[in-house]
Structure formats: structure tokens, C-alpha cells
Amino acid sequence: MTVTAPRVPKPTVPPRVAPRRPRPAPGSRGLSPLRLLGMAFVWLFTAFNILVLYWLLTATFKTPIEIFTKPFALPYQWFERGDPFRNIIYAWSNAGFGRAFLVTVVLVAVSSVAIVLVSAPAAYALTRLGVRGSNGLTNFIAIGMGIPFQTVVIPLFIGMAKLNLTNSLFGMFLVYVALSIPFTVFLLTGFFRSLPDELEEAASIDGASPLRTFFSIMLPLARGGLITALILNAIGLWNETLLALVFLNENANFTLARALFSFYGAASYQSEYGGLIAGVAIVVLPMLVLYVLLARRIITGLTLGAGK
Amino acid sequence: MATVTYDSTTRYYAGNPQPAVDNLDLEVADGEFLVLVGPSGCGKSTTLRMLAGLEGVDGGAIRIGSRDVTNLPPKDRDIAMVFQNYALYPHMTVAENIGFHLKISKMAKSEREERIKEAAELLDLTPYLDRKPAKLSGGQRQRVAMGRAIVRRPQVFCMDEPLSNLDAKLRVQTRTQIASLQRRLGVTTIYVTHDQVEAMTMGDRVAVLKDGVLQQCDTPVGLFGRPANLFVAGFIGSPAMNLIPSTVIGESATVGGRPIPLTRAQRAELTSDKVVVGVRPEGWTIVAEGIDATVDVVEELGSDQYLYCSATTPQIDPTDSPDAPHAITVRTPGMSPWRPGEKLALAPHPGAVHLFDAVTGERLPD
Amino acid sequence: MTAALGAHKAGRRRLFLPFFLPAVSLYVLFLLVPTVATVVLGFTSWAGAGDTPRFTGLANFGELLASDSFRFSFLNTLLYIVVGGVGTFLLAFLFTMVLRDMRGGKTVRAILFFPNIVAPVALGMFFGIVLIFRPNRQGLVNFVLESFGIDAVKFLAPENVTWVVTGCLIWASAGFYITILMAAVDRIPPYLYEDADIAGASPWQKFRNITLPLTWDVIGVAGVLWTIGAIKIFELVFVLAGPGTYSPPIQSWTLGVYVFDRSFGTAGSPEYGMACAAAVVMIALVSVLVVMLRRMMRRDSVQF
Numbered sequence A: 001m002t003v004t005a006p007r008v009p010k011p012t013v014p015p016r017v018a019p020r021r022p023r024p025a026p027g028s029r030g031l032s033p034l035r036l037l038g039m040a041f042v043w044l045f046t047a048f049n050i051l052v053l054y055w056l057l058t059a060t061f062k063t064p065i066e067i068f069t070k071p072f073a074l075p076y077q078w079f080e081r082g083d084p085f086r087n088i089i090y091a092w093s094n095a096g097f098g099r100a101f102l103v104t105v106v107l108v109a110v111s112s113v114a115i116v117l118v119s120a121p122a123a124y125a126l127t128r129l130g131v132r133g134s135n136g137l138t139n140f141i142a143i144g145m146g147i148p149f150q151t152v153v154i155p156l157f158i159g160m161a162k163l164n165l166t167n168s169l170f171g172m173f174l175v176y177v178a179l180s181i182p183f184t185v186f187l188l189t190g191f192f193r194s195l196p197d198e199l200e201e202a203a204s205i206d207g208a209s210p211l212r213t214f215f216s217i218m219l220p221l222a223r224g225g226l227i228t229a230l231i232l233n234a235i236g237l238w239n240e241t242l243l244a245l246v247f248l249n250e251n252a253n254f255t256l257a258r259a260l261f262s263f264y265g266a267a268s269y270q271s272e273y274g275g276l277i278a279g280v281a282i283v284v285l286p287m288l289v290l291y292v293l294l295a296r297r298i299i300t301g302l303t304l305g306a307g308k
Numbered sequence B: 001m002a003t004v005t006y007d008s009t010t011r012y013y014a015g016n017p018q019p020a021v022d023n024l025d026l027e028v029a030d031g032e033f034l035v036l037v038g039p040s041g042c043g044k045s046t047t048l049r050m051l052a053g054l055e056g057v058d059g060g061a062i063r064i065g066s067r068d069v070t071n072l073p074p075k076d077r078d079i080a081m082v083f084q085n086y087a088l089y090p091h092m093t094v095a096e097n098i099g100f101h102l103k104i105s106k107m108a109k110s111e112r113e114e115r116i117k118e119a120a121e122l123l124d125l126t127p128y129l130d131r132k133p134a135k136l137s138g139g140q141r142q143r144v145a146m147g148r149a150i151v152r153r154p155q156v157f158c159m160d161e162p163l164s165n166l167d168a169k170l171r172v173q174t175r176t177q178i179a180s181l182q183r184r185l186g187v188t189t190i191y192v193t194h195d196q197v198e199a200m201t202m203g204d205r206v207a208v209l210k211d212g213v214l215q216q217c218d219t220p221v222g223l224f225g226r227p228a229n230l231f232v233a234g235f236i237g238s239p240a241m242n243l244i245p246s247t248v249i250g251e252s253a254t255v256g257g258r259p260i261p262l263t264r265a266q267r268a269e270l271t272s273d274k275v276v277v278g279v280r281p282e283g284w285t286i287v288a289e290g291i292d293a294t295v296d297v298v299e300e301l302g303s304d305q306y307l308y309c310s311a312t313t314p315q316i317d318p319t320d321s322p323d324a325p326h327a328i329t330v331r332t333p334g335m336s337p338w339r340p341g342e343k344l345a346l347a348p349h350p351g352a353v354h355l356f357d358a359v360t361g362e363r364l365p366d
Numbered sequence C: 001m002t003a004a005l006g007a008h009k010a011g012r013r014r015l016f017l018p019f020f021l022p023a024v025s026l027y028v029l030f031l032l033v034p035t036v037a038t039v040v041l042g043f044t045s046w047a048g049a050g051d052t053p054r055f056t057g058l059a060n061f062g063e064l065l066a067s068d069s070f071r072f073s074f075l076n077t078l079l080y081i082v083v084g085g086v087g088t089f090l091l092a093f094l095f096t097m098v099l100r101d102m103r104g105g106k107t108v109r110a111i112l113f114f115p116n117i118v119a120p121v122a123l124g125m126f127f128g129i130v131l132i133f134r135p136n137r138q139g140l141v142n143f144v145l146e147s148f149g150i151d152a153v154k155f156l157a158p159e160n161v162t163w164v165v166t167g168c169l170i171w172a173s174a175g176f177y178i179t180i181l182m183a184a185v186d187r188i189p190p191y192l193y194e195d196a197d198i199a200g201a202s203p204w205q206k207f208r209n210i211t212l213p214l215t216w217d218v219i220g221v222a223g224v225l226w227t228i229g230a231i232k233i234f235e236l237v238f239v240l241a242g243p244g245t246y247s248p249p250i251q252s253w254t255l256g257v258y259v260f261d262r263s264f265g266t267a268g269s270p271e272y273g274m275a276c277a278a279a280v281v282m283i284a285l286v287s288v289l290v291v292m293l294r295r296m297m298r299r300d301s302v303q304f
């Protein structure tokens, strides 16, 4: 028997409209109470994070009284007095965050670039030059990620003091660059390892010198990795406190995190909570902006090492 | 055991106004081996996954036996599925893989082991029961996937291209194993493939899909002998049927200047004067006087020989573009002495002509 | 071997030293040498700059064991690693179970991840203000508690603060571990879950039989990351538990705080030798825990 599809749609079928949302598979639709509970928890947790951010943003524009008595309201007192940015201005000029901001931006930028400049050739050498024992050497450097800074900071401080490099931004720069090497080299070896061999071989057949191959072929190819390394280091250094606490002790040299640290005691003593929150915001908001712009890159970069 | 019924079943995917499966009506008999075949993306997997409960149904219904399973979760449907990639759990041994479903359904350990042993014997897997899938060959993995389906003793087997990851030789071998296993167990089976040889050799019946629409569902012989439309005619059979457009003048169409008569019933069905004349490669005879053609390429298979010819003068269809040489494929017995460049004359066997309406694509009545 | 290598390879090998040396010398000079120095100094009595270290054998370690502040530091650090770790991973597992097939999962992950790139000092201060206990002008949490008619809690009192910090730590780190685990979960082929659906597996059974075994290796790595992250916890405790400018009460100390207090902290006279001994304990603890974790998580590798 031959069954043929009818030539015209069956008259019983109403004109077809694609549903906006096709039906899910029957199993997944059964929202078990457990699953519902889980979803509720996930959303509450997420909502809490957003609330936290909202609180921080609004508190930046509030008086201490408002911060504590109307935590969820929008700010109004400083607005009424025609001075909405009072907290930020206070933190910026009276508490030294303005200078700290500049210091941090410069220090973080210069250090991050230097870190990548030192680490990229090392990562390349470890992955692409076919030298025996490079795996062992890579691990040797990666172990550095597991060393807590507390264990190096005392001898390092003594040594730097001998060289007159404590309480100096250049000394800070050196420490930052050196201590960021394990993570950065490890991150970049991952990137270099994933590049195809053929390009390098082709370049050498074309007569490019090894050094030239590195600069004109491999570096541009690993650009994504280099940028990720740059950003991740910038984030790490922006937030770094312990080393700044140890190595910097003059207001003029303070980084933001260090300035915030010093401001905390004084601010809570004087109930200068508005300024304190503004200080926190000055530290957090640039990260938030960066995160909104580059979330995917930051997330994959930071979690890359664990995935493979 | 049970029948499977698709009743005007429709499936949409988000963001696509065209349904992936469109008003499918299909009835699979108890114990039948039905093959779903069609080009890539035609909705075969979707059809199968709706039956398994892995996709929702946006219109119509699906029944297994007399049970309406449209809204039942997969576990309550009493089906087993063999996935294209086998879906073996890499961290479980073969025995654990085969017994996983039974374990989830809380079957007693002794009975479970009994069933695993039985399935393993049936599939020659006994020596491998303690191995992990990574240490099995492709064919063995495929058998483990089969084993996992049969231990459940389900009412219906769903198989989505279960052989496509095997090499050609193993595929032929496993093809017959699956078919005979299915006959022995007598479980209603729906089998998806895009390989028409698999479809024709394995299926009791074969359903041909295109763009989510069922084109024809018939026995392999019926499908081959009486394709319901141009798509099926071109899809089933290898090399494909020669489909030659022509125009009906009076009571017959012409191909290469030779008349092909149409019956009164056929002419009554025509929606215009355009027809397509279909002749399979084996439907030609080489004659002294007929459609003139030149051999372009000779494909020697040993048992058979395929001649790829072009018919240029006179035009196969005078109304067609005059420069287009029409390729005609002809099957001749193996080791025939044809060489490229030689001329020959062709005529279709009397019973080998298929006629289709060129506008609707439908087969004209015989 | 070398003979088979083309001039191309040999030429490139010459690049190795100039490329590798700058990074590795900085690494050795600023990380390894100081670490070794710390280990050596841990066995000396040394007040700090101006004093000369005198070798005293294990005396420092005996003194550490006898001191309350160190015992608090050690136990609190262990608590953060174990309790915080278990809490974070349970939370992350719960999220992976729910997020795997939830719409908006990517957004949720991105939002939860953000605290990871905020300075711990800032987090600490933020929580300090939110959790403050001051009748009539309560921090946000006590404000909410009181508005529900519940008595306000002294969250930052020494006896509570360790648990509060644990909570903050879990909250702030969850996103990172959720992201790592979810990336591993996303690599599990969907058909395995479909097969489990056909078998009728519950979410828990799917987690137990598919997600957990197939993300095992990543969980192991994440556990190591957690350990080396949690062992150095410092700023959060320092800010939340104390007045900020000098060290908090010893009940809340961690090893990181201990080292800082005995060397650079302003309370008391510095004892660099003791600080170094405590730092040695940190390295020992992290090594032991990491080795233990790797042992525990070891099993045949699974390819899929």
C-alpha cells in the first residue's frame, strides 16, 4: 500500500502560526518542588548580589544618617543641599583618594605591561622552542602560584630596605612585576601551546629568523592571550593590599587599596561613612566598568587554568 | 509490544517559523521495523526525539499502543533509545552501562545482573563486561549501546543513526545483526538513517521525509517501484533515477524525439502540459534506433557498469534550453565494451517509465 | 636526536635563555630566595631590623604552639579552608544542578562572579558597614532584622566574626567556583543527560551518576585553588574583625594576620623570627593539604 502525503494541508488544521516559544520536552516541564526551590535560591542569591551593588551605588551619594536609617531609599539629602557629589569629593580631595587614584593607575598600567613583556617570551620559550625539560620548568614556575605572599614578604622587605627600595613606587613596581610572574607565565603557556605549529614552520621556511618569527608571527597570534594577561594582572594589582601595606608607608605613595585601608580606621572613628563608602566605590567602580565591558574575557581568563 | 502512531504531529524550534516536523501522520505496526530516511536536516532526529520525549510536541499527538504519550516524560513511555554517539557513560564499565537504566528503576541486583548477562551473551559482550568504553572498539561500543536498549525490554526501540560512526565494512555487518536481533525480539523499532541502502535493506517499511514533511511511507519495493513524487524518485536508488523534463503534445510526451504515451487517466491528472519522465539507469535498453546519446564517462564496478551519457541531438525536450546536454545514466552488464566518446541509442523498457507532474511533482496514476 | 633537527630548530633553541632568563631570575630572586630565607629565619630568634638573627632550633615553633594567638590563627585558617571550602563547593554544586538547564544561566554566572574582582579590602569595608551593630543606627543587615522584629546581632563581635567572614568568603568566592564547575559541566555531552532522562533519573541521580564523576578532575583542581587562596586570607579578617588600623582581637586571627602582626603590624614589638616560623607553618599547611587533596581525588582518567 502506498501512503502519499496529501497535496494540500488537511482542512482540519488551522492556519499555522509558529509558536513564540516551542514547548519544552515533557520531562523538563515537571518542575519538581526540589527544582523550584533550587531555582528560587539561585535567583534570590543573584538578586542579593544586585541589591548589594545597588546599595553601594546609592550609599555613595547618601549622608551617614541616610545610609543607616534608609538603606534602600534613593539618596536625597545631599541632593537637596545641592551637593550630590559631596562624598566623592571628600574622599577624592580630603582623604587623598585623588592622588592615590593617579598613583594606582600609573603603577598598575606600567607594572601590567612590564609583567606581560617579561612573561610572554618566557612562556613562548617554555612551550614553543622544544627544549627538553620545559615541562618541568613550567611546573617549577607554576608552583610559585601556591606560595602565599606572607611567606616572602619579610625577607623581601629587609632586602628591599637595604637597597632603599621600600616606600618607593619603583620598588613596589619591581615587587609587583616579580610576584605576578608565576600566574602570568602559566596563563600564557596555555595560550602559546594552543597555537598551531605550521605557522612557525612556514615562517622559518620563508626565511624569517627565530626572533622575527616570535615578534611578527607568534605575538600577534597570541594577542588575545596577552590582552587577557594584561587585564587580569591589572585587576589583581588594582586590588592588591598586603604588599602595598608592607612596602608603602607615606601618603604620597599610597595606592587606592592602601589608602582605603588607612582611611578605614579614621573614617569609622569620625563616622565619616559617606566618605568611606565613596572610597570603596572609587576602588570598586572602575572594576565594575571593566567587568561590564570585558566580563567574558575576564571570566574565561581567570578560570582557564582550572578547566584543562 | 505496541504500535506507534504519530497523529498530525508538529514540532517547531525557537526562532524558526518553519516547523522542523510538519503535520506528520505515521502509523507503525506492532513489531514493525520502520526506517526514517531523508536528507540532512529534514527532521528525522526530531521525529524520533519527540517519540522518546526528548522534544516537546507543538501540535498533534503521539501514541504508543493506545496510550497517548504526548505529554508523558521519557521515563514513563517504555521506550529505549540508541544514540548516534552511543551516549555511553565513560566512567562506568560495560556492565554498569548496560545496567544503568535498571539501576535507576531500582531493579533488584540479582535480577539486574541476570539481565545484563543475558544481554551480553546475546551481543557477544561477555568478555568485555568489566572494561570502560574508552577501551572498546567502535563496533563493541555500538553493541553496548544496543545492550543498554535491550535490557530494558521496552515496547519501542528508537535508534538515531546508530551505525554512522562505524567504518563501511562493519556497518554492513552490524546492519544485518541489528535487523535480525530486532526480528528475534519482535520489538517495534523506529530507525533513523540518512543512508538509503540501510533504509532499503533493514526496514519493513521506509518513511521518506523532506523539510519536515512526510513524502512517502512504503515497503522498500513499493518505494523503489512506485515513488510517489519527484523527490522520492530522485532520493531512492543509486545512481539516481534519470528525470527528464518534457512537454505533452497530444497524447504523448517526447524524449529525445521519441514519443512516450500517456494514458487518459494520466492526462486527466496533469495540471499543465509539463511532465517529468523518470527512467532508472537499469530501465534503459540499448537499441539500434532510439534516443541518441554519447558516452561521457564509464564507471566499471565489475558486476555492473554505469554509462554517463549526454543526449544532445536531437534535443531531449525541444522546449528546453537548446544548449543543455542532458545527462543520462545507463546501467549495463559488467565488463561491457563501452568506451567514452562512443555513440549509442537508448529506449526505456516498457514498464520502466515513471511519469510525474512537473508542476506539483506528484506521480501520475499508472 | 639533534642531528635530526633542522637548523631551524637549533637556531630557535638559542632563543631559550634570553627569553626565559629575565622571568625566571625575577622569580627566583623575589619568590624562591625569600621563601628559603623565611624557612631559615623561622628557626632563629630575630626581632627585626637592627637585630641579628640567632639560631634557636625549634624554639620558635614550641613558642607558637604555646601561644593562644597562634592557636587561634591556625584553627581559624583551617576553618576557613575546610568549612569555607565545603560551603563554597556545596553551593557551587547546587548551582550547577540548577543552572545546567536554566534560562539566564549565563547572566546569573556573570553576576555572581563579580565579587571575585573586587578588592578584599573593599569587600571587608562594605561588609563592615552593612553588618555594623549600633543601636538606633544599625547596618543594613541588622536594619532588616529589626524591621522583621528580630533582635539585632553583634555580627562583628570577636566570637561571631569568624563565621561572618566565612559567610562573606563563601559569598564572594562562589561565583568563581560556579564558573569553573559550570565550564566543566558544559563540556559533558548533552546526550548523557538525555539517556538519564529516558532512564528516569532524578536531578540528584543525574548529579551523582553523571555530573560528579565527569567533573571530578576539575573539582580536584578547584579544590587546590581554593586551598591556596584561603590559606592567605588576610584583608577581609583584618578589616571586618578589627578597627582597621591595627590588628583585630586574637580570636579572629588567621595565619596571614599572625605573620603580618608579628612583623609589620603596629601592635607590640616586632618578632620577625616568630613571623617567619608562622609563615613556614603556612607553607607546610598548604603543601600538606594540596598533597592530601590530590591523593584523595586521584582516580583513572576519564575521556569523553
Ligand SMILES: Nc1ncnc2c1ncn2[C@@H]1O[C@H](COP(=O)(O)OP(=O)(O)OP(=O)(O)O)[C@@H](O)[C@H]1O
Binding pocket: B013, B014, B016, B020, B038, B039, B040, B041, B042, B043, B044, B045, B046, B047, B194
Ligand atoms: N535544538 C534545536 N534548535 C533549533 N533548531 C533545531 C534544533 N535541532 C534541530 N533543529 C533544526 O530542525 C531541523 C531538523 O533537525 P533534525 O536534527 O531533526 O534533522 P535530521 O533529519 O536529524 O538531520 P541529520 O541527518 O543531519 O541528523 C533542522 O533544520 C535543524 O536545523
Ligand SMILES: [Mg+2]
Binding pocket: B044, B045, B046, B160
Ligand atoms: Mg539527526
